[in-house]
């Protein structure tokens with residue numbers, strides 16, 4: 001398929017390859033773990049063994065690379081593998097600047113496990129480029145990590161502004177763009193060096209595959225180290241999971257646009273509900289970074305929002321218990337709407353307030369989701 005074709009077409013057509021053997025419009029799933037060597041002793045078809053890669057992963061990588069406008073994409077078996085492999089690929093000892101409000105599992109890894117690997121992290125307000133600048137240790141800071149919108153408070157980081165600050169100090173910028181998706185934000189175009197996804201969420205979109213990805217602005221030493229880690233450890237997605245991920249990405253654009261529009265409707269309805277103390281959503285004019293989000297995100301503000309219940313933690317937990325359409329479960333970005341009391345899972349030391357419910361908007365009609373929430377909040 002030509003390189004001038006839009007990312008949306010590439011996503012819908014799963015990369016656009018027609019199977020040369022059969023003409024199948026959906027690619028075959030190759031389950032092989034080993035590949036034939038040529039008579040001249042080479043591997044001209046590119047595949048040797050199933051531990052470093054497989055053809056299904058390569059298809060997913062081509063699609064994600066086009067969506068993010070990158071030089072190289074590496075698909076990994078989870079978002080956590082993607083992020084931690086990037087950190088482990090830095091020249092160590094490494095100092096990282098990361099936001100206080102970020103995916104809790106990764107924050108926990110940075111606090112508890114990373115020091116043993118020679119990685120020290122300073123946590124700052126990721127929405128404040130001057131706080132990031134003050135935390136950078138020139139020569140020692142290898143990476144500035146951002147997550148925007150950030151889980152679960154949905155604050156916004158200025159990717160372009162922070163990239164300027166970081167690059168002047170010689171640090172790379174990595175962005176966890178899981179909540180924004182490549183439909184709404186392309187971090188590499190704004191100056192970031194690496195964009196990471198938990199592909200478990202919106203990229204796959206159906207709550208049935210665990211996967212992650214890293215897309216690099218340049219295919220250099222760090223990308224090569226991540227590929228080396230994947231190949232030597234066998235941290236790869238199986239062929240079936242890769243096929244499911246490719247299928248999921250076909251509907252990425254329609255899902256994310258629908259979910260963004262529905263999330264905005266829900267946020268507006270919740271903002272005037274008497275039993276709500278606050279609604280956290282970058283699409284609302286009252287969000288402190290609404291103007292920045294409007295510049296940085298195109299076509300919507302994403303399908304994630306949080307509500308703070310006026311009656312505190314007990315009210316939040318009781319509200320979640322009364323919901324009939326929203327499913328009480330962790331994770332996000334799937335077709336079914338999910339609700340979660342985040343403080344219960346994040347535990348002590350979390351910046352998440354106890355009265356907060358995180359909402360992942362699925363594909364059910366928005367009015368049904370609003371009615372369910374309104375009733376549960378008021379009961």
Ligand SMILES: *Cc1c(COP(=O)(O)O)cnc(C)c1O
Nearest residue numbers: 078079080103151178198200211
């Ligand atoms: C889920 C998630 C991760 C971790 O991804 P896994 O696929 O669960 O390993 C990282 N960042 C964000 C924002 C997430 O939502």
